[in-house]
Amino acid sequence: MQKLAALSPVHYHSRCLLYHAEAQTEFLLRSVEPDTCISSIKQCRTLQSLKSVHASMLRSHLHLNLFFSTNLIAQYASLGSMSLAYSLFSTSQSSDVFLWNVMIRGFVDNGLYYRSMVLYRKMRGLGIQPDNFTFPFVLKACGFLRNLEVGVRVHGNVIELGYESEVVVGNSLIAMYGKCERLDISRLVFDKMPDRNIVSWSSMIGACAQNAHYEEGLSLFTRMLEEGIRPNRIVILNVMACVYRENEADDVCRVVIDSGFDLDKSVQSAAMGMYARCGKIDIARRFFDEILEKDLVSWASMIEAYTQAGLPLTALELFKQLLSQRIFLDSVILLSVIRACSNLASFQQARFIHGFLIRSFFKNQIALETALIDVYVKCGSLVYARKIFDRMQERNIISWSTLISGYGIHGHGKEALNLFDQMKASIKPDHIAFLAVLSACSHGGLIGEGWECFNSMSRDFKVTPRPEHYACMVDLLGRAGRLSEALDFIEGMPARPDAGVWEHCLEHAEYI
Secondary structure: OHHHHHHOHHHHHHHHHHHHHHHHHHHHHOOOOOOOHHHHHHHOOOHHHHHHHHHHHHHOOHHHOHHHHHHHHHHHHHOOOHHHHHHHHHHHOOOOHHHHHHHHHHHHHOOOHHHHHHHHHHHHHOOOOOOOOHHHHHHHHHHHHOOHHHHHHHHHHHHHOOOOOOHHHHHHHHHHHHHOOOHHHHHHHHHHOOOOOHHHHHHHHHHHHHOOOHHHHHHHHHHHHHOOOOOOHHHHHHHHOOOOOHHHHHHHHHHHHHOOOOOOHHHHHHHHHHHHHOOOHHHHHHHHHHOOOOOHHHHHHHHHHHHHOOOHHHHHHHHHHHHOOOOOOOHHHHHHHHHHHHHHOOHHHHHHHHHHHHHOOOOOOHHHHHHHHHHHHHOOOHHHHHHHHHHOOOOOHHHHHHHHHHHHHOOOHHHHHHHHHHHHOOOOOOHHHHHHHHHHHHHHOOHHHHHHHHHHHHHHHOOOOOHHHHHHHHHHHHHOOOHHHHHHHHHOOOOOOOHHHHHHHHHHHOOO
């Protein structure tokens, strides 16, 4: 009977658990020797096991070895414990560039971009020379923070230290300038590169897609193929984002098949969005139906495709089908669903998705809460929009701008200005925030306040007005019947007025 019991599934499972627990305990208690130190660190998959190895290193004084301690810091960072990683780093007092690179990379990999930039500045202040491995991490941080000023300064360091010809550094510069909306400099860096790899092409095409220079991105892709360079998955995904015509989509799909990426799920999902943008939602759906094992990205892409195609009800129906699949949802797909509700401008649907988010414990996520504010604004329910805003534990510039814009759209200019003043106390306004408040002044007929906001852009916040800001001011003056003042304003513009500026001017001229 004992032998039979030992063979039972429950008993066998318990023995397996006991065996693994004993093995883990043995690993934790095992002393760390110099020849096994690195492998012991890299085997750790939990903080508990890494702390045990760390303790053993302290007992045997291996932590005093710079190479061992650097690997320990890297492992703490990879497990997400930046506090412990930085604590160890701070005690080392070493000027070894590899150690500093590990710490900077740890901050970047964990999304602590500002901390990485501060550490880089400290590194330079101490006279420690960065190398070709330092710059990609720092430039990545600048790109994610859209901090062009620091990015340009780091670019100067790259040139000063002679790393501008390094391919990896060049690729990072292209990506950084692309994220900072300076495609012209991205292209300059790309064209001056003495050597390029597939990442160079991918970064440049991706920068074109991010900055809506789709024709340029497609042209680069064609040139890359003509030069005999075989595309990888990232290049394919980036060029698909540049496609807005069916014939171009068909051409890209032929390259996808020739390159062997036709069964790649991420490529199939991108193809759905590509054909949806081309107005071929039926082809997008065909791609979706042909995926045998649909993952969350597949569902999200099809829901987003329906939303972009102006079919929000179909998008919501597909979302309800997804719920029956018992797939764990993430914020990306929920943003697509919220956008579908936003297009419907239905208060009932807004309440449905809001309730779903609460029941699913998707609270305190800035992107989702901001999207919900936008939904309620479009439904005309500023009360609910303000409730969500007031309950947010953290807000970013988009959260503030969305509600400011909402007040403006519904004619509550004074409330928009009050909120803008509150925002300035904690966050520096950007061009989007100024556009929102100028639009609110225009809708509310607040001429004096509008002028003050416009003048404060460059005066107080070093934000250069764009054509859309000038168009807002023309609209503001035109609504007030001050057409001659609007014309004088247009003539005083530093750049040639675009169609949007003249459109607002002519629109109000009809009523005078």
